[in-house]
Amino acid sequence: MARILPIRIWLPLLLVAGTIVVAPQLRHSQPPLQSHTLALLLCGTVALSGYLFAVIAQPEKF
Amino acid sequence: MPRGPRQERRYTERPRQQGLVQKAMVESVRKLDPRLAVANPVMFVVWCSTVLCLLLTLVPNLLDAQAPAADRGFNALISLTLLATLLFANFAEALAEGRGKAQADALRRTQARTEARRQRPDGSTEMVDSSSLRRGELVLVQAGDVIPADGEVIDGVASVDESAITGESAPVLKEAGSDVAGSVTGGTRILSDQLTLRISADPGKGFIDRMIALVEGAERSKTPNEIALTVLLAVLTQVFLIAVATLSPLAGFLNQAPSAVTLVALLVALIPTTIGGLLSAIGIAGMDRVAQFNVIATSGRAVEACGDVNTLILDKTGTITLGNRLAEEFLPVGGHSSAELAEAALGSSCFDQTPEGRSIVRLAEKLGAALPFVADSASGIDFSARTRMSGTDTAEGLEFRKGAVDSIKGFVRSRGGNVPDELDACFEQVSRLGGTPLAVCRGGEVLGVIYLKDIIKPGIRERFDQLRRMGIRTVMLTGDNPITAGVIAREAGVDDFIAEATPEDKIAVIEQEQKLGKLVAMTGDGSNDAPALAQANVGVAMNSGTQAAKEAANMVDLDSDPTKLIDIVTIGKQLLITRGALTTFSIANDIAKYFAILPALFAGAGLEALNVMKLASPKSAILSAMVFNALIIPALVPLALKGVQFRPLSAQQLLRRNLLVFGLGGVVAPFVGIKLIDLALGALRLV
Numbered sequence: 001m002a003r004i005l006p007i008r009i010w011l012p013l014l015l016v017a018g019t020i021v022v023a024p025q026l027r028h029s030q031p032p033l034q035s036h037t038l039a040l041l042l043c044g045t046v047a048l049s050g051y052l053f054a055v056i057a058q059p060e061k062f
Numbered sequence: 063m064p065r066g067p068r069q070e071r072r073y074t075e076r077p078r079q080q081g082l083v084q085k086a087m088v089e090s091v092r093k094l095d096p097r098l099a100v101a102n103p104v105m106f107v108v109w110c111s112t113v114l115c116l117l118l119t120l121v122p123n124l125l126d127a128q129a130p131a132a133d134r135g136f137n138a139l140i141s142l143t144l145l146a147t148l149l150f151a152n153f154a155e156a157l158a159e160g161r162g163k164a165q166a167d168a169l170r171r172t173q174a175r176t177e178a179r180r181q182r183p184d185g186s187t188e189m190v191d192s193s194s195l196r197r198g199e200l201v202l203v204q205a206g207d208v209i210p211a212d213g214e215v216i217d218g219v220a221s222v223d224e225s226a227i228t229g230e231s232a233p234v235l236k237e238a239g240s241d242v243a244g245s246v247t248g249g250t251r252i253l254s255d256q257l258t259l260r261i262s263a264d265p266g267k268g269f270i271d272r273m274i275a276l277v278e279g280a281e282r283s284k285t286p287n288e289i290a291l292t293v294l295l296a297v298l299t300q301v302f303l304i305a306v307a308t309l310s311p312l313a314g315f316l317n318q319a320p321s322a323v324t325l326v327a328l329l330v331a332l333i334p335t336t337i338g339g340l341l342s343a344i345g346i347a348g349m350d351r352v353a354q355f356n357v358i359a360t361s362g363r364a365v366e367a368c369g370d371v372n373t374l375i376l377d378k379t380g381t382i383t384l385g386n387r388l389a390e391e392f393l394p395v396g397g398h399s400s401a402e403l404a405e406a407a408l409g410s411s412c413f414d415q416t417p418e419g420r421s422i423v424r425l426a427e428k429l430g431a432a433l434p435f436v437a438d439s440a441s442g443i444d445f446s447a448r449t450r451m452s453g454t455d456t457a458e459g460l461e462f463r464k465g466a467v468d469s470i471k472g473f474v475r476s477r478g479g480n481v482p483d484e485l486d487a488c489f490e491q492v493s494r495l496g497g498t499p500l501a502v503c504r505g506g507e508v509l510g511v512i513y514l515k516d517i518i519k520p521g522i523r524e525r526f527d528q529l530r531r532m533g534i535r536t537v538m539l540t541g542d543n544p545i546t547a548g549v550i551a552r553e554a555g556v557d558d559f560i561a562e563a564t565p566e567d568k569i570a571v572i573e574q575e576q577k578l579g580k581l582v583a584m585t586g587d588g589s590n591d592a593p594a595l596a597q598a599n600v601g602v603a604m605n606s607g608t609q610a611a612k613e614a615a616n617m618v619d620l621d622s623d624p625t626k627l628i629d630i631v632t633i634g635k636q637l638l639i640t641r642g643a644l645t646t647f648s649i650a651n652d653i654a655k656y657f658a659i660l661p662a663l664f665a666g667a668g669l670e671a672l673n674v675m676k677l678a679s680p681k682s683a684i685l686s687a688m689v690f691n692a693l694i695i696p697a698l699v700p701l702a703l704k705g706v707q708f709r710p711l712s713a714q715q716l717l718r719r720n721l722l723v724f725g726l727g728g729v730v731a732p733f734v735g736i737k738l739i740d741l742a743l744g745a746l747r748l749v
Contacts, residue, residue, distance in 0.1 A: 030126070030127055031127050033124070034123070034124065034125055034126060034127050037124050037125055038125050041114070041125065041322070044110070045303070045307050048107065048110055048303065049300060049303055049304065051100075051103070051106070052103055052107075052296050052299055052300040052303065053300065055103040055292065055293070055296040056293055056296045056297055056300065059284075059289045059290075059292045059293045059296070060284060060289055062100070062101050062102075062103065062292065
């Protein structure tokens with residue numbers, strides 16, 4: 001994927017897409033702003049976890 | 063850690079600390095750029111946490127509509143503490159990098175462009191800029207000139223001031239035809255006479271250029287140990303990230319609702335920020351410590367390999383014994399007189415420009431010997447590792463030879479001569495004294511033995527004892543016969559020796575040790591050492607050595623002191639020990655942070671009993687743990703840059719000692735630190 005699009009384009013796209021998908025699931029407990037921010041935080045945490053997996057897999061690149 | 067006057071002989075003055083600190087402070091802010099921060103996984107997680115906390119400071123109810131606006135002050139304090147953690151870690155790295163750059167600048171100053179006398183094919187000279195010189199061109203340098211580029215001496219003898227590179231003010235003799243003294247470095251200055259040089263490097267590819275590239279670029283390539291540690295730290299961070307992310311639903315089950323900032327604080331406190339922030343600084347500082355010893359390493363990998371070395375292969379001459387063996391006595395055999403032997407010894411040595419050869423000439427002349435032929439009509443036979451002898455062929459057909467007794471025996475027999483029985487007795491007599499016996503012959507006639515006296519360097523035995531305690535095996539290589547080699551080896555205290563060694567033996571020994579899974583270090587200076595230097599895990603070339611040796615080695619000793627290999631190994635071990643000690647300290651710190659943050663997080667769920675430090679309030683406990691987490695990084699910067707104190711102990715003893723100091727210390731220190739910070743926060747009424 002990195003060869004097709006640079007990370008600075010596909011990562012924000014993924015985060016936005018993830019937020020749009022997850023936010024409705026959280027709307028029962030929080031208003032729209034909070035549910036969207038919470039969804040973004042969840043997606044960001046998953047992305048951070050993915051980044052750590054990438055470091056573990058290819059440490060010499062970091 | 064060995065200390066000595068050598069440390070003061072540096073090619074660069076110690077960079078001014080104040081300027082370095084200011085530059086590092088500016089650089090630590092610049093390194094907040096996420097594109098740079100992403101290179102360090104632990105600190106990148108802290109970076110993300112800082113951004114989240116700053117957002118929650120600006121909008122406290124961004125994630126939870128019920129969050130009170132009063133949390134803004136606490137969120138701001140946590141954000142500032144996280145920002146400080148990032149800046150402190152960046153500062154440590156920038157300070158270490160700054161020291162390397164200061165060394166590169168000092169080296170660059172030696173690279174003044176100068177005019178050079180380039181020799182045309184017809185022998186005339188033309189003045190050209192040094193930057194236009196190309197490999198293979200001939201230049202003439204005279205007294206007072208700066209040598210314009212790296213080169214090999216092809217004509218002349220001159221003294222050269224190499225202090226610009228080595229810091230050593232004593233001039234060095236350079237002469238044509240010598241393997242070791244025949245290379246010069248650009249930027250040094252010729253003090254007397256003149257030399258004709260063949261340029262050996264194109265512009266930008268000289269020795270100093272490569273050194274600058276190495277010093278500047280060293281911090282950019284991670285060593286295998288650093289990579290392994292990065293993986294470990296990333297795994298720990300991953301585990302804690304998942305644990306903290308799943309803590310929120312768990313807390314909900316226990317009717318607790320920790321705020322996002324509290325969870326972030328827990329995450330940052332648990333991930334190994336101390337070692338994560340200091341890891342690259344430790345590596346760069348290790349390179350810097352090697353450079354302080356006037357040694358240039360080609361990579362951090364080389365310095366690190368020093369720390370794992372199991373076997374040191376050392377040349378006898380110059381490393382274990384004082385460099386120059388001197389002729390002490392002539393022992394005639396076969397009914398010949400001392401005068402006859404002295405005359406033959408003089409004849410065999412008149413073309414020999416080595417210190418040994420010159421000492422033979424001096425002793426022979428002292429005994430009244432005169433050259434038995436006209437030198438102009440004779441030709442010199444150089445010593446070689448294969449023939450193991452040197453000498454002179456005269457126009458009258460006489461062959462004077464001196465060399466290893468076995469070689470001379472073979473030579474004499476090949477000329478139809480006989481070997482007197484006394485020769486072996488003389489050989490043993492000299493060998494048992496720890497001296498080197500050189501047999502002398504004239505054609506098929508053996509005249510006697512020259513006793514070359516070897517002097518073992520003072521203090522070398524104690525150094526080998528230290529190495530043995532560290533689990534390092536020492537092997538002495540010498541061209542001497544087994545009896546002499548055995549005597550010297552016993553007196554010096556080396557573990558093993560190889561007598562009558564050829565350059566091929568060096569490679570064979572290295573390969574043999576490597577097959578046993580051991581890492582081998584060796585020094586060398588001649589072109590014939592180049593293959594072995596390349597084969598060894600740590601090859602240290604002498605600056606006075608040939609270009610081939612320097613290119614094959616992964617370190618260059620600017621002082622050309624073979625004994626320094628022992629110091630380099632010590633520095634490598636110190637680097638590994640420092641990294642291990644701070645990793646242990648960083649991970650041990652977590653225990654106190656559990657006792658500070660978990661009771662604060664689950665205060666209503668019956669975990670108050672874990673508040674063994676009796677911290678004032680949950681917020682105070684969290685903030686105290688975060689402040690300690692930040693402050694411990696600058697507190698450990700001096701230790702990271704200087705390295706932990708090295709002691710020549712075995713691996714088990716070192717492990718036990720460091721576990722006690724840094725493991726137990728890492729457990730206890732945060733309990734004390736967090737409690738003191740909690741008291742200070744209470745006194746300042748910050749939370």
